[in-house]
Amino acid sequence: MTNSQPRGATSSRRTILRAGIGGAALLSLGMPTVRAAERTIRLSYQRSSTLLTVLKAKGTLEQRLKPLGFAPSWHLFTSVIEPMNAGAVDLHADVADAVPIFTQSANAPLTFYAREVGAPSAEAIIVPAESSIRSVADLKGRSVGVSRGSGCHFILAAALKRAGLSFADIKPAYLQAPEGLAAFGQGSLDAWVIWDPFLAIAQAKRPVRVVADATGLSSYHRYYLANDSFVAENPLVVATVYDALVEAGRWVKAEPDAAVALLAPIWGDLPPEVVATVNRRRTYAVTPVVRAELNEQQDIADTFHEAKLIPRKLDATAVRIWQPQAERG
Incomplete structure (x- = not known):
């Protein structure tokens, strides 16, 4: 086998590697490094997914995930239960409190990783x-x-x-x-x-x-879920998306005019006052999911079973939950 590099360059590289010098040092010495190809992370969203829409429009996740070796791809759905049950994407659209009851009933392998406080x-x-x-x-x-x-x-x-x-x-x-x-x-x-x-x-x-x-019937919490296997293999990615959602929610409330200007054309050139109404009604407060606070989910499950909308009784609190603080120590 032939090698076109001078012997000195090969020897120098071996010396550097033995010394434990990383890729940044190699770049400073002008030596080439091999960059791994970015892996695609599939995200779904729907028209009511305000915070995911903000992150998509701003390119926030492209910036945050690139250092982790990921690039997002976005998938718009009007009916979310089917892709959630099928695991068609990695991180799923935020969904109203009732949707996880149907996915749990279908034994979909999903993990709760964030909640938007109800409205x-x-x-x-x-x-x-x-x-x-x-x-x-x-x-x-x-x-x-x-x-x-x-x-x-x-x-x-x-x-x-x-x-x-x-x-x-x-x-x-x-x-x-x-x-x-x-x-x-x-x-x-x-x-x-x-x-x-x-x-x-x-x-x-x-x-x-x-x-x-929904007053007196449901808090209308919205939940963010991800495929079990993706959460297990990529907790840092989930943490990065969680942090971005928290920041996006705060931005929408702190900069209402800018939020309206961003969302109105994306939502079909809606009148600004319509978008402003939506943003006033929603809290956009993203928090961790706490098992002890899933009591309303049980009420939904019981109601659906009684109405024969799901075939069996469920323990709606017996779900997988990712906790951001636990993941990051």
């Missing part, structure tokens, strides 16, 4: 302002749009139960949020159960009445 006014049952429907009890026999498996699915189930009704008493129309927005706008639904930003969009498009929001 119950950010999801609601709405009707046209001229509607005769003035209470949840008035939904009996009416068509009600809702996204299957969403947090609003639970809000509807719980609200009906509180009013002495069930899904058998209404005409549920299972529609993804964009489809529901169109159907509600066209008058094809008597009522619609929806979350922000679609709630704020509907309220801006026409006069509506809020029959009930």
Whole structure:
């Protein structure tokens, strides 16, 4: 085998390596280093994923993950349960509190790694302002749009139960949020159960009445989950994303005008006041997930089982949780 390098260069490199001098020193000596190829980290988001949208638009994760050898790829979903169950990405879109009940029921290998503190006014049952429907009890026999498996699915189930009704008493129309927005706008639904930003969009498009929001039914916490194997193999990456989410949440609240200017065109050139309404209602306060604070998850699981939306009873607190402080000592 031939070697085109002078013997002196080879000898010098061996001496340096024996001395334990790292890559930075080699660069300073003008010697080439081999850089490992970046690994792709797949992230999903949805239109309501404000903080992930901010990080994507600002390129924050590209900057933070590059030193760790990762490059993010972004995947937009309107229906998140299927990709979560299938493990289609590594870090999943933030989801309303009800969604993990369905993924847990499907035995999806998912770990909770962050929570956005709840904002119950950010999801609601709405009707046209001229509607005769003035209470949840008035939904009996009416068509009600809702996204299957969403947090609003639970809000509807719980609200009906509180009013002495069930899904058998209404005409549920299972529609993804964009489809529901169109159907509600066209008058094809008597009522619609929806979350922000679609709630704020509907309220801006026409006069509506809020029959009930999540207050007293759910805190509407939003959870961030990741594939078990990814968390186990890449805790530093998860910690980096967690920190970025915390900072993004603080930025949206500290710089409301800048946040509106960034999000409005991404959300379909929405009027600034619509985006401002969404951002006022949401807390964007990202915190660790604490098992003792998952009691509401159990209420959701029990309600869904009673409504035959999941096939078996669950211990909703028996989930895998990544703790940022524990991971970083």
